[in-house]
Amino acid sequence: MSLVRVTPDGLYCEAGDFYIDPWRPVKTAVITHVHSDHARVGSGFYYATHGSVPLLQHRLGEINCEGKNYGEKFKVGNTWVSLHSAGHILGSAQVRIEHKEDVWVLSGDYKRTFDPSCEPFEVVPCDTFVSEATFALPIYKWQTGAVTAKHLYDWWQSEPERPSIVFCYALGKAQRILAELTAYTDRTVYVHGAVHNLTEIYRAQKISMLPTRLVTDAHKDHDFKGDLILAPPSGHRSPWMKRFKDPQTAFASGWMQVRGARRRKGYEKGFVLSDHADWNELNLTITQTGAKTVYLTHGKTDVLERYLKEKGLTVKLFETDYEDSGEPT
Amino acid sequence: MKLFNELFQQLDATTSTLEKVDALKKYFKRAPEHDAVWAVLILTGRIQKKYLTSRNLRDSFLRTTGYPDWLFEESYAHVGDTAETLSLLLQSLELVQQDDLQERPSKPLHLWMESEIPALGKLKDETARADKLMELWRELDADQIFILNKLITGGFRVGVSEKLVIRALSEVFGTASDQISHRLTGPQEATVENFRRWVSTEVSELAVSQPYPFCLAYAWGDRKDENWRPEEWALEWKYDGIRSQVIRREDHVWIWSRGEEEITATFPELTQDFAGLEPGTVLDGEVVVLRDGLVQPFQDLQKRLGRKKVSAATLKEQPAGFIAYDCLEWKGEDIRQRPFSERRKILGEALAGLSSPRLQVSPILSLPPGSTLDDLESLRSQSRENRAEGLMLKAWGSPYIVGRKIGYWWKHKVDPLTLDAVLIYAQAGTGRRANLYTDYTFALWKEEEGERLLVPFAKAYSGLDQGEIDELDSWIRRHTVEKFGPVRSLRPEQVFELGFEGISKSNRHKSGIAVRFPRILRWRKDKKPADADSLGTALQLLDSVAPAREAEASP
Numbered sequence: 001m002s003l004v005r006v007t008p009d010g011l012y013c014e015a016g017d018f019y020i021d022p023w024r025p026v027k028t029a030v031i032t033h034v035h036s037d038h039a040r041v042g043s044g045f046y047y048a049t050h051g052s053v054p055l056l057q058h059r060l061g062e063i064n065c066e067g068k069n070y071g072e073k074f075k076v077g078n079t080w081v082s083l084h085s086a087g088h089i090l091g092s093a094q095v096r097i098e099h100k101e102d103v104w105v106l107s108g109d110y111k112r113t114f115d116p117s118c119e120p121f122e123v124v125p126c127d128t129f130v131s132e133a134t135f136a137l138p139i140y141k142w143q144t145g146a147v148t149a150k151h152l153y154d155w156w157q158s159e160p161e162r163p164s165i166v167f168c169y170a171l172g173k174a175q176r177i178l179a180e181l182t183a184y185t186d187r188t189v190y191v192h193g194a195v196h197n198l199t200e201i202y203r204a205q206k207i208s209m210l211p212t213r214l215v216t217d218a219h220k221d222h223d224f225k226g227d228l229i230l231a232p233p234s235g236h237r238s239p240w241m242k243r244f245k246d247p248q249t250a251f252a253s254g255w256m257q258v259r260g261a262r263r264r265k266g267y268e269k270g271f272v273l274s275d276h277a278d279w280n281e282l283n284l285t286i287t288q289t290g291a292k293t294v295y296l297t298h299g300k301t302d303v304l305e306r307y308l309k310e311k312g313l314t315v316k317l318f319e320t321d322y323e324d325s326g327e328p329t
Numbered sequence: 330m331k332l333f334n335e336l337f338q339q340l341d342a343t344t345s346t347l348e349k350v351d352a353l354k355k356y357f358k359r360a361p362e363h364d365a366v367w368a369v370l371i372l373t374g375r376i377q378k379k380y381l382t383s384r385n386l387r388d389s390f391l392r393t394t395g396y397p398d399w400l401f402e403e404s405y406a407h408v409g410d411t412a413e414t415l416s417l418l419l420q421s422l423e424l425v426q427q428d429d430l431q432e433r434p435s436k437p438l439h440l441w442m443e444s445e446i447p448a449l450g451k452l453k454d455e456t457a458r459a460d461k462l463m464e465l466w467r468e469l470d471a472d473q474i475f476i477l478n479k480l481i482t483g484g485f486r487v488g489v490s491e492k493l494v495i496r497a498l499s500e501v502f503g504t505a506s507d508q509i510s511h512r513l514t515g516p517q518e519a520t521v522e523n524f525r526r527w528v529s530t531e532v533s534e535l536a537v538s539q540p541y542p543f544c545l546a547y548a549w550g551d552r553k554d555e556n557w558r559p560e561e562w563a564l565e566w567k568y569d570g571i572r573s574q575v576i577r578r579e580d581h582v583w584i585w586s587r588g589e590e591e592i593t594a595t596f597p598e599l600t601q602d603f604a605g606l607e608p609g610t611v612l613d614g615e616v617v618v619l620r621d622g623l624v625q626p627f628q629d630l631q632k633r634l635g636r637k638k639v640s641a642a643t644l645k646e647q648p649a650g651f652i653a654y655d656c657l658e659w660k661g662e663d664i665r666q667r668p669f670s671e672r673r674k675i676l677g678e679a680l681a682g683l684s685s686p687r688l689q690v691s692p693i694l695s696l697p698p699g700s701t702l703d704d705l706e707s708l709r710s711q712s713r714e715n716r717a718e719g720l721m722l723k724a725w726g727s728p729y730i731v732g733r734k735i736g737y738w739w740k741h742k743v744d745p746l747t748l749d750a751v752l753i754y755a756q757a758g759t760g761r762r763a764n765l766y767t768d769y770t771f772a773l774w775k776e777e778e779g780e781r782l783l784v785p786f787a788k789a790y791s792g793l794d795q796g797e798i799d800e801l802d803s804w805i806r807r808h809t810v811e812k813f814g815p816v817r818s819l820r821p822e823q824v825f826e827l828g829f830e831g832i833s834k835s836n837r838h839k840s841g842i843a844v845r846f847p848r849i850l851r852w853r854k855d856k857k858p859a860d861a862d863s864l865g866t867a868l869q870l871l872d873s874v875a876p877a878r879e880a881e882a883s884p
Contacts, residue, residue: 139404139417143428150430248343257417258408259341259475260763264795269342279421303403310397 003079003097003104004130006318011106011130011297015099016077019043020106023321030081032108033092034059035171037323047076049083051091051119054201055171070119086110087121088275089172090202096124105289106130111274112281113142116179117172117207121285129291130318131282133299135254140278142254148273149180155250155269156228163224163244167267168252170194170232172275175202177230177252178209190215190224192231192240215243236267254278286313298322331435332360333368334473340487349489353497364438366524369498371480373491375517376442379483380450381458383411386478389459390415394422406815409763412478420471424463428470436468442519446481492732502528510542510731514589540574540585541611541657541665542731546721546738557705559696563669563725564708566691566717567740568652569627569831570617571634575599575651577606578661584616592616596649597639602685603651609661610679612653613729619650619687624716627845628833650687653680657729665729672729694720705741712743718830719743745828746844746870748773748862749853751783752823755805756816758790766805766817767798769849771827773840774863783821784864786840787829792849801852824856825849832871842867 004013010022010029018028025042032038034048034055041060048056050067057063068074070093073082083093088109095106105126112121142148156164168174174195181189188211191199196214203209215229224244233251235241251267254274262270277285282304286294293314296305301317308315339352353372357365370376387405391398401418408414419425426433436445445465452458466474479485495513499506504527512527515538573592576583582603584593593600596616606612618625618633625647633639633647656676657665664672673693680690696704709720719742727737750771758767768790772783793801801823809817828850835843841864 137404137407138400138421139408139414141417141421141423147428147430258763259413260409264762264765268344303400307397307400 003099003102003128004106006320011318011320013077013079013097013099016079016081016097018047018076018081020095021108021322028076030076030083030095031056032086032095032106033088035089035109037321038108047074047081047083049091049093051205052093053091054204055091055198058197058201070122084122084124085119087112087115087118090118090175090205090207092118094122094124096126102127104128104130105291107132107285109134109276110285111142111277112285113145113274113278115145115176115275116182117175117202117209123285123288125290127291128293128295129286129289130295130297131286132276132322133282133296133301133304134276135274135278136282136296136300136304138279140254140257140274141280142272142274142278145176145180145273146183148252148271149177150184152177152250152252152271153181153184155248155271159248160226163227163229163247165229165231165235165241165244165247165249166252166271167231167233167236167249168273169275171198173252173273174230174232175199175207175209176275177273178212179207181210182208186210187228188213190218190227190229192229192235194232194234195230283307330438330441330469330473330476332356333364333438334476336368337476337487338472340489344488346493349493350497350500353489353494354501357497357501361437362521362524366519366521367438367442369494369513369524369527370517370519371442371485372487372489372494373513374486376480376485376519377483380446380481383482383484385458386415386462386482387411388455389462390418392455392459393463394424396422406757407764409757409759412482412484413475415478416471416474419466419474425466425474426468426470435473439519441477441480446477449481498528502530504528504530507542507731511539514542515539515585515591537578538576538581538583538591540576540583540589541663541729543572543574543587543613544655544665544729544731544738545733546723546740547733547735549722549739549741552739553702557702558698559700559705560698561725563673563723564694564696564705565654565721565723566694566712566715567719567721567742568615568617568624568691568716569718570615570624570630570652573614573616573651574657575603575606575610575612575614577603577610577612578608580608582606586616595633595636595639598644598687599649599651602683602687605683605685606679607660607682609658610656611658612676612679613655613657614651614653614691617650617652618647619689620648622686622689624650624652626831626833628831628843648687650689653688653690655729668726668728669723670725709741709743742830745830745846745848745850746832747826747828747850748867748870749824749826749856749860750786751821751858751861752819752825753783753785753821754816754818762798765798766802769825771825771847772821772861773867774861775840776863776865781863784840786838786842786864786867787827787844787847789825789827789847789849792828793852797852821858824853824858824861826851826853832867834871840864840867842871 004011009024009026010019012019018030019026020030021032021038022029023040027044029043029046031046031048034052039056046063046065053065053067068083070085071082073080080098082096084096086092086094086108088111094108097104103126105124109132110121191212192215199212249267250269250271252271252273254276255261256270256272294308295316295318297318297320305315336352336356340349405414449461452461495506495509498509509527517523572587574585582600584596586592618629629647653676656672656679659675712719722739724737750773752769753772754770755766756768758765770785771787772785774781775784805819808820810820811818827847829844829847831845833843
């Protein structure tokens with residue numbers, strides 16, 4: 001009997017009677033991270049890392065919830081559970097489940113590239129590793145965030161007479177950009193309301209980032225010339241953009257690796273910056289865990305499945321409700 | 330390559346004309362002439378030599394890296410472009426330069442174009458070629474490899490028009506853009522001398538064989554101009570042939586197509602006729618196939634194209650003709666700035682001495698004073714009977730300009746022919762449409778022994794907006810019957826209204842008919858597949874359009 005299996009409600013561990021990132025309300029949920037397809041409202045009780053808890057409360061409101069330290073073992077049902085850093089966003093965790101002789105690790109979403117806004121990924125040895133596969137194609141290869149941030153900074157500085165708007169995921173990506181940019185400047189960055197609240201939660205946890213100000217707090221005569229503005233993708237081509245005169249726009253996402261994807265969406269400039277593991281990182285991680293069996297949850301699972309099988313691993317798929325796109329496309 | 334790569338990235342990252350011109354100016358200010366001359370030729374699409382095919386690049390890559398074939402194909406299916414797929418895989422394999430903000434020496438563009446790429450193209454041994462390619466790739470980062478691959482395969486494109494390149498050169502060097510445009514017509518060598526000649530501010534004598542840049546028309550669309558006055562406009566039929574210029578200078582004749590290809594040798598009978606023009610004459614007109622004084626469909630003209638030697642049989646079966654529109658040079662003088670009314674008079678004079686059944690002057694159609702736009706529409710509706718694809722409107726007072734300008738020339742094409750057809754196959758597109766099913770095959774019903782079958786009759790790629798493309802893509806993925814390689818056969822459920830410009834019989838197509846410029850006009854969600862048109866309807870359409878087209882030569 002498999003320690004974790006897919007049910008209509010989500011990934012279920014019967015021995016511990018709890019769910020990992022369930023997509024429907026359940027009695028007990030262990031949350032890997034606070035992106036909306038992983039942390040959903042309505043469950044009776046939530047376990048999450050201390051880093052995740054304030055974000056979780058911000059997104060889900062009043063919930064029954066217990067914060068845990070990274071690496072702290074706690075008993076759920078007949079299993080021992082611990083949360084280990086996934087390097088994805090602030091508070092993100094892999095879930096390690098130990099039952100008798102069997103050790104499973106569920107990665108949630110993760111990355112290996114250095115990110116100053118969250119804890120680095122920890123390799124956790126296991127028998128069975130459940131991995132995401134969002135960017136599981138070998139064309140995806142990330143440069144360091146510092147390199148990408150330098151390109152972003154140069155792009156911003158190249159137009160001192162225009163507003164520069166970067167669209168990016170409001171949770172995680174925006175704060176990573178604000179943290180990476182501290183290497184090049186100390187200027188104040190303007191942010192959309194959706195980015196602002198989450199950024200303040202990051203600040204409260206002592207993440208070092210550029211100073212920010214709400215776009216709506218700017219003086220009404222402020223023209224945003226030469227300013228950097230961070231906004232969620234939903235702001236692109238929305239009425240919200242009207243206040244910026246002749247802006248240059250860019251999108252920060254792993255999908256920007258492919259020229260066609262950027263052009264299709266009508267963004268002028270693309271910065272390749274992802275919260276997920278690229279192809280090499282996925283393969284490196286799977287090897288490092290020492291797992292004999294690998295489950296893939298969401299993304300380009302078919303390609304990675306075949307590749308790992310050809311290397312002699314046992315590979316299975318979990319049909320989950322997590323978003324394949326992982327990041328807005 | 331570094332400067333050129335920066336230019337490419339900037340052009341690729343904007344849709345604003347102004348920003349594109351700025352990027353081009355920045356490049357031309359900094360680039361050495363020897364590189365700039367290559368950049369001009371590449372950006373204006375004049376360099377399209379194919380040294381190797383995409384397949385060659387892919388095979389070389391697989392040979393040196395031992396990379397799994399299927400993994401390459403999966404990646405390609407996602408990216409939709411071999412040059413880009415290879416650049417990304419090389420980066421992922423960490424075989425090439427990674428972006429680490431370090432400045433590296435890089436070979437200038439002209440060295441790539443003049444030595445490295447041609448030398449690579451000469452290698453016939455596959456191992457030697459693969460080794461050399463890897464050596465070249467290793468010097469570059471992923472962005473530069475993409476450009477190199479495009480240059481090797483002759484597929485370099487970026488969203489910039491010749492007009493913008495000329496505008497940037499004109500602003501940087503202070504040369505009139507008309508001058509640059511004229512100097513750029515015809516074949517050009519990538520020499521420093523040539524670059525200096527293009528941008529020289531001295532007024533220069535032009536090569537004797539060179540045509541003038543063509544004057545073009547904007548599409549009329551559904552303009553509702555209340556103040557439209559028929560007496561201000563010359564109306565002509567718009568013929569579907571090859572827009573051309575005839576240059577009669579010194580003791581030579583040259584014929585140039587609008588694609589700036591010299592087609593003199595392709596039409597020897599016309600060349601012979603034009604020898605009778607007075608030296609110092611340049612005419613603008615349409616090369617067509619003319620049988621018994623009547624313009625024949627474009628398909629007939631196609632049989633004359635691309636041949637270096639024209640056989641006596643071809644000359645007889647597809648006799649060429651020329652319909653003269655305009656006169657640009659007369660008695661050695663450039664008369665493009667004179668009004669069209671005056672140039673038309675001179676055109677008559679220029680052709681007066683020639684009596685050849687192959688040469689015609691495009692008739693000026695008249696609408697009486699006081700005619701309205703409705704009268705114009707009714708004239709347009711007679712285009713097909715008159716073997717034309719629509720009307721041209723030229724302001725009597727307009728000069729012959731470089732390119733197009735609102736208010737001078739309009740083209741007003743006939744509405745397309747239409748048929749409702751059923752979507753039966755789909756294939757993923759490339760480039761911007763990679764990973765989306767956007768290449769569609771459509772079918773019509775055919776009655777056969779009491780049964781109704783769907784017979785494929787046209788492919789179309791365009792006509793849907795992005796929302797519809799996404800919606801249809803998702804429908805296609807959920808209604809696939811079978812996959813044959815990249816092609817999916819689909820449940821025959823979706824009906825589309827297709828438009829096309831011409832229809833003719835064809836024994837190369839399963840359906841027995843060929844259509845010209847098919848495209849999607851509407852997604853007919855209101856129609857069931859059974860409501861789609863049949864081949865019978867298509868044949869009726871064919872008869873109605875081309876009553877005299879039976880005489881098509883046997884293959």
